Amino acid sequence: MIRICRYLSKKEVGQLFLVLLFIVAQVWLDLKLPDYMADITRQVETPGSQMGEIWKAGGKMLLVSFLSLACAVLTSYFAVRVASSFSQHLRSLEFAKVESFSTAELGRFSTASLITRSTNDVTQVQMFIVMGLMMLIKAPIMAVWAVFKIAGKGYEWTMATAIAVVILLVIVGLLMVFVMPKFKRMQTLTDNINQVARENLTGLRVVRAYNAEDYQEDKFTKANDELTGTQLSTTRAMGVMMPVMNTIMNGLMLAVYWIGAYLINAAGFQDRITLFGNMVVFSSYAVQVIMSFLLMSMVFVLWPRADVSAHRIMEVLDTKPSITDGSQQTGKSGEEGQVAFRNVSFTYPGASAPILEDIDFSVKKGQTVAFIGSTGSGKSTLINLVPRFADVSDGQVLVDGVDVRDYEVKALRDKIGYVPQQSFMFRGTVESNVAYGDQAEGVPETEKLERVKQAVGVAQAEEFVSGMPDSYRSPIAQGGSNVSGGQKQRLSIARAVWRKPEILIFDDSFSALDFKTDRQVRDALKTQMKGTTMMIVAQRIGTIMDADQIVVLDQGRIVGKGTHQELLKTCEVYQQIAKSQLTEKELAA
Ligand SMILES: Nc1ncnc2c1ncn2[C@@H]1O[C@H](COP(=O)(O)OP(=O)(O)OP(=O)(O)O)[C@@H](O)[C@H]1O
Numbered sequence: 001m002i003r004i005c006r007y008l009s010k011k012e013v014g015q016l017f018l019v020l021l022f023i024v025a026q027v028w029l030d031l032k033l034p035d036y037m038a039d040i041t042r043q044v045e046t047p048g049s050q051m052g053e054i055w056k057a058g059g060k061m062l063l064v065s066f067l068s069l070a071c072a073v074l075t076s077y078f079a080v081r082v083a084s085s086f087s088q089h090l091r092s093l094e095f096a097k098v099e100s101f102s103t104a105e106l107g108r109f110s111t112a113s114l115i116t117r118s119t120n121d122v123t124q125v126q127m128f129i130v131m132g133l134m135m136l137i138k139a140p141i142m143a144v145w146a147v148f149k150i151a152g153k154g155y156e157w158t159m160a161t162a163i164a165v166v167i168l169l170v171i172v173g174l175l176m177v178f179v180m181p182k183f184k185r186m187q188t189l190t191d192n193i194n195q196v197a198r199e200n201l202t203g204l205r206v207v208r209a210y211n212a213e214d215y216q217e218d219k220f221t222k223a224n225d226e227l228t229g230t231q232l233s234t235t236r237a238m239g240v241m242m243p244v245m246n247t248i249m250n251g252l253m254l255a256v257y258w259i260g261a262y263l264i265n266a267a268g269f270q271d272r273i274t275l276f277g278n279m280v281v282f283s284s285y286a287v288q289v290i291m292s293f294l295l296m297s298m299v300f301v302l303w304p305r306a307d308v309s310a311h312r313i314m315e316v317l318d319t320k321p322s323i324t325d326g327s328q329q330t331g332k333s334g335e336e337g338q339v340a341f342r343n344v345s346f347t348y349p350g351a352s353a354p355i356l357e358d359i360d361f362s363v364k365k366g367q368t369v370a371f372i373g374s375t376g377s378g379k380s381t382l383i384n385l386v387p388r389f390a391d392v393s394d395g396q397v398l399v400d401g402v403d404v405r406d407y408e409v410k411a412l413r414d415k416i417g418y419v420p421q422q423s424f425m426f427r428g429t430v431e432s433n434v435a436y437g438d439q440a441e442g443v444p445e446t447e448k449l450e451r452v453k454q455a456v457g458v459a460q461a462e463e464f465v466s467g468m469p470d471s472y473r474s475p476i477a478q479g480g481s482n483v484s485g486g487q488k489q490r491l492s493i494a495r496a497v498w499r500k501p502e503i504l505i506f507d508d509s510f511s512a513l514d515f516k517t518d519r520q521v522r523d524a525l526k527t528q529m530k531g532t533t534m535m536i537v538a539q540r541i542g543t544i545m546d547a548d549q550i551v552v553l554d555q556g557r558i559v560g561k562g563t564h565q566e567l568l569k570t571c572e573v574y575q576q577i578a579k580s581q582l583t584e585k586e587l588a589a
Pocket residue numbers: 103107348351355373374375376377378379380381382421508
């Protein structure tokens with residue numbers, strides 16, 4: 001919790017000092033009140049006192065109360081401001097950090113946990129800051145000041161207060177031992193709920209198609225019950241606290257008056273007024289002491305949960321992304337558009353065996369290299385190494401003659417147009433989905449739209465986009481739920497084409513297209529994206545048979561490399577794939 005405070009901005013630290021100032025002022029004013037009360041009591045008890053004097057003391061009391069109220073309002077105002085802006089800052093930091101994560105880091109935290117960590121956990125810290133600022137700072141100042149004020153006013157009363165404080169501390173200590181582990185568990189259970197809810201919503205269609213609502217509901221109920229049970233037991237424990245505190249406070253009051261009555265009874269007439277005044281003042285201060293210990297104990301009860309949350313946030317912020325920037329902005333001149341793999345091996349974090357081994361090939365500017373192989377043979381893993389979604393475990397991937405790890409990540413990715421296996425659409429319009437990314441910023445609207453039209457044309461999506469109610473300005477729902485799989489795939493291709501990159505990567509991106517459209521897209525790419533190096537992963541031989549080079553993968557190793565005709569003669573795995581997909585006539589052609 002303390003470590004997270006280093007993310008406070010200068011302005012927030014300034015506001016914290018203001019809060020501190022208002023709290024000290026408030027404590028000073030609050031502790032002034034019993035003095036006036038003692039004054040009034042003395043005046044009432046002293047024969048011949050003037051009514052005007054009592055009014056004067058009462059007026060001062062009222063003024064001090066108002067000033068204390070004003071300080072309390074200002075304290076809350078600044079405390080809430082600091083806590084809100086700090087949590088806003090934390091959320092932004094977490095978001096930026098998560099954006100820099102590679103698949104390795106994303107796999108280490110689950111998506112659900114990352115969401116809880118940037119929402120619920122930040123809220124816990126925010127709540128603690130508000131409560132902490134209002135109580136944690138005030139309580140010790142108040143306690144010390146009040147103790148200082150009551151010291152010397154009668155050891156019997158001081159003893160009674162000390163006993164009350166000890167009882168209070170023991171009860172709070174016991175409570176903390178009981179609730180602390182539960183608070184820690186609460187955050188993990190919140191992750192759990194998020195995970196189940198997320199999975200259910202994402203896979204809603206599958207759940208419905210398999211009539212698995214009851215099964216999903218059971219899973220959710222289990223996670224929900226666990227969280228509710230933990231929350232209930234902590235809340236119950238906390239619920240006990242207030243009545244216990246009240247009882248201690250009232251008990252102390254009784255003790256103060258009982259001791260007072262005893263002392264006044266035993267004292268001579270002259271001392272009785274002083275003793276009575278002391279008793280009234282003491283009882284007010286004793287309440288302040290107990291209240292401050294009560295506030296402190298409340299803070300210590302809130303602390304564990306906030307501490308767990310702060311720790312979880314720091315875990316994200318402290319994680320060093322495995323993909324770090326190099327210094328190169330450009331590649332070697334004369335080697336633009338070239339991609340080469342040099343004896344590349346890759347092992348997923350935590351996996352025992354490499355997924356890719358000894359991968360070696362190169363492709364020149366404007367050429368097309370295709371990858372084919374059985375499911376799980378490592379095709380996606382291989383092409384993901386080019387835009388550095390992960391880094392090689394051994395060997396080198398070169399783009400434009402430079403190791404991809406030596407590039408500034410942004411510069412490297414600016415060279416690449418990537419079409420993923422599962423097309424992803426963002427909420428917006430057709431245009432905003434195609435002209436997507438930093439390169440779309442600052443491009444004049446008319447030029448942007450013109451380029452969108454060209455890219456959509458290459459992806460053979462013109463017909464269906466023109467058929468949409470608002471054409472290029474038609475809305476696209478989150479995740480592209482209002483367009484078909486094939487339409488999504490074409491818009492996804494258009495998005496990569498729009499960038500006019502040096503290298504285009506297609507990860508099985510033609511699978512949802514019919515044969516005719518597949519052909520048309522490839523023809524359009526060939527004619528309109530001349531000079532662009534293409535890396536295509538495909539399942540269909542038809543999609544890749546005219547590639548300049550085909551790389552055949554089997555269990556993470558290259559088992560064949562060459563053109564379609566060469567591989568038909570030399571590569572057994574390729575022959576098997578070809579035989580299963582092509583007719584005798586096509587094979588002979
Ligand atoms: N994040 C990951 N962590 C651990 N192993 C993974 C991860 N992603 C993929 N794998 C494993 O790596 C292997 C290769 O996966 P990859 O997705 O590269 O295959 P592929 O050839 O593209 O398959 P497909 O044609 O089905 O898409 C698989 O055995 C898979 O289980």
